[in-house]
Amino acid sequence: MFSMSPVAKEIQKREADAWRHGPAHIPSPAHVQFKPLAPGKDLDSMNRIMLKSLEESMEEWVPRGSESRRTPLFEWVKEVLVVPTTNGVYGPQNPYQDSAARKDYWYVSTIAKCYGMVLIHTRTFFDGLPLLIKVGRFFMKDSVAAIDSLGLAWQKHIQQGGHLKHSGFIQKMDEYYTGLGYPIADYSQLIVGTAVAVLGNTLPSAFWFILHLYADRKVYEACREEILEQVVHSKDEDGNSIRTVDITALKTQCPLFHSAFKEVLRLEAVGTGVRGVEEDHMLDGKYLLRKDALVFMPLASQHFDHERWGADAEEYCYNRFTDKTRPRVSNVSFRSFGGGTTLCPGRHFATTELLAFAAMLLLRFDIVPKDGKWVIPTSLNAEMTTNMPAPDFDVDVEIRRRSNDEDVKWVWRLSESEHSVMLGDEDEHGNLKA
Numbered sequence: 001m002f003s004m005s006p007v008a009k010e011i012q013k014r015e016a017d018a019w020r021h022g023p024a025h026i027p028s029p030a031h032v033q034f035k036p037l038a039p040g041k042d043l044d045s046m047n048r049i050m051l052k053s054l055e056e057s058m059e060e061w062v063p064r065g066s067e068s069r070r071t072p073l074f075e076w077v078k079e080v081l082v083v084p085t086t087n088g089v090y091g092p093q094n095p096y097q098d099s100a101a102r103k104d105y106w107y108v109s110t111i112a113k114c115y116g117m118v119l120i121h122t123r124t125f126f127d128g129l130p131l132l133i134k135v136g137r138f139f140m141k142d143s144v145a146a147i148d149s150l151g152l153a154w155q156k157h158i159q160q161g162g163h164l165k166h167s168g169f170i171q172k173m174d175e176y177y178t179g180l181g182y183p184i185a186d187y188s189q190l191i192v193g194t195a196v197a198v199l200g201n202t203l204p205s206a207f208w209f210i211l212h213l214y215a216d217r218k219v220y221e222a223c224r225e226e227i228l229e230q231v232v233h234s235k236d237e238d239g240n241s242i243r244t245v246d247i248t249a250l251k252t253q254c255p256l257f258h259s260a261f262k263e264v265l266r267l268e269a270v271g272t273g274v275r276g277v278e279e280d281h282m283l284d285g286k287y288l289l290r291k292d293a294l295v296f297m298p299l300a301s302q303h304f305d306h307e308r309w310g311a312d313a314e315e316y317c318y319n320r321f322t323d324k325t326r327p328r329v330s331n332v333s334f335r336s337f338g339g340g341t342t343l344c345p346g347r348h349f350a351t352t353e354l355l356a357f358a359a360m361l362l363l364r365f366d367i368v369p370k371d372g373k374w375v376i377p378t379s380l381n382a383e384m385t386t387n388m389p390a391p392d393f394d395v396d397v398e399i400r401r402r403s404n405d406e407d408v409k410w411v412w413r414l415s416e417s418e419h420s421v422m423l424g425d426e427d428e429h430g431n432l433k434a
Contacts, residue, residue: 001132001193002147008186015180029190032176033345036168046167047352047414050088051247054353055412057084058360062401070370072394074207078106081203085353089198089346091166095153096195104146105195125150125192126200130383147192154188196386202350204388208268209261209358211395212316214367215374219318223257224362230254231363236409244411245363250355259321261355265336266303267316270379271387273297273335273342299335299387308333336387344387356412364405370396 004012019026036042061080062069069076086096095101106126128143137144157163163170170191177187214220230253232244250257277293289295304313308329309320320326337344344350361367369375375395382389 001129001137002151002186002189003137003144004186004189005183008182011180011182027176029173029176030342030345032172033169036172037345037349039348042168043348044414046088046169046349047247049092049166050084050349050353051356051412051414053084053087053092054356054360055410058364058410062365062399066401068398068400070396070398073211073367073397074204074391074394076397076399077207077210078203081206081353081357082106082199085198085202086195088349088353089167089194090170091163093157093162093165094167094170095150095157098153101150101153104149106199126196129196129200129385133385147189150192151185151189154191155184158184158188197344197346200386201388202353204386204390205265205268205350206354206357207391208388209264209354210361210367211374211376212264212318213260213358213362215376216316216318219260220362222318223254223260223358226254226256227359227362241408242411243363243408244413245359246413246415247352247356247359248415250359251351254355255322256319257355257359260318261351261358262334262336263316263318263320265388266309266320266334267314268379268389269299269303269336269387270382270384270389271299271336271338272384273299273338302333302335305333338387352414360410360412364402364410366400366402368398368400370398 015028019028036046057080082096082102086094090096096105104124106124125143125146128140128146132140132143158174163174173187173191173194177190178184182190212219213223227245227250230245230249232246234242234244236242273296275295275297277289277291277295279291281289283289303309306313310326317323332339337347377391377393377395379389379391381392
């Protein structure tokens with residue numbers, strides 16, 4: 001995807017060989033990312049910056065005095081979450097504060113035909129990513145220009161010391177790449193690549209989560225009732241109502257809400273696990289996996305396995321992870337965040353943001369479909385460049401403020417937490433905490 005220099009390519013090869021053939025503790029970019037993104041002070045700081053940004057933007061979701069806002073849901077989610085997400089991960093002065101950088105990252109591709117030839121015009125990095133991988137940089141001039149523009153923005157940001165003012169994540173990345181001798185132009189582009197996970201997975205996840213919460217009234221009422229139990233009511237000196245929510249409680253005291261979130265990830269994920277075969281191996285006595293081959297494992301093959309999940313594996317069951325009448329499913333069968341050496345380091349930040357965002361909506365806003373009937377989009381056309389897919393078509397909705405939200409001050413706080421949320425087998429057993 002990137003025009004890496006010969007120096008950077010040589011460093012990459014050296015470090016990859018050392019990691020592959022050396023002991024498990026050999027440093028890698030993943031190791032560097034896990035440290036600031038694990039539960040602790042760095043992650044709490046990132047979460048607080050993200051929550052502050054969410055809180056500041058929330059009043060603009062549907063301005064006070066406005067009856068409602070009509071919008072395609074996915075486009076709206078991307079609009080309202082991109083800045084809080086990047087502020088939390090990269091710091092409030094990151095390049096994505098600039099609308100031009102956001103357009104370079106994520107807008108729409110167009111396809112046209114001319115004299116029997118298909119011409120693809122891709123103005124941005126993310127939308128051009130699948131074709132960039134398939135056909136190469138030479139044929140994707142607009143995407144390459146977007147990458148170069150974003151890379152230069154990050155390079156300028158780092159040279160001016162912007163990365164030192166916020167975000168332990170970016171500071172650790174800078175230390176790692178600088179320490180290995182990467183030219184700044186190269187690792188600036190690699191930081192551009194991290195946004196594929198930060199935005200390319202988080203924002204579609206938010207869309208599917210909100211859609212499933214509001215599309216079924218039973219799910220909506222059960223989750224909202226659970227969240228309401230965490231709201232603390234008080235009044236200020238003038239007698240005005242204050243409602244306070246501790247976001248940490250959403251992760252530890254709302255099992256149905258958390259189950260509804262995990263079920264979205266189980267049902268909608270389209271990612272594929274990939275493993276390299278280190279030596280010849282006969283799998284299940286039937287299949288010979290030869291040394292140096294790659295094994296691709298689509299999540300759907302595990303997430304829709306009837307033996308593990310039941311006859312309704314293809315259905316959305318918001319209480320699947322709390323229903324004690326169901327056979328207990330090992331977290332190792334839930335692979336939306338990967339596992340082992342490819343476990344998503346940002347899973348705790350993403351979970352905090354998505355639960356907070358959904359709770360803010362459930363408590364303060366009603367969302368109804370344009371024609372009065374919810375339709376769950378397909379994602380059959382989604383590329384497998386990310387774990388969570390964009391929908392094949394958007395859903396037109398009307399977002400309304402709840403009538404009891406007027407004259408209420410909402411306070412969103414985050415208490416410190418050293419505990420992992422149970423998102424996978426590693427979290428359950430504490431193997432990768434810290």
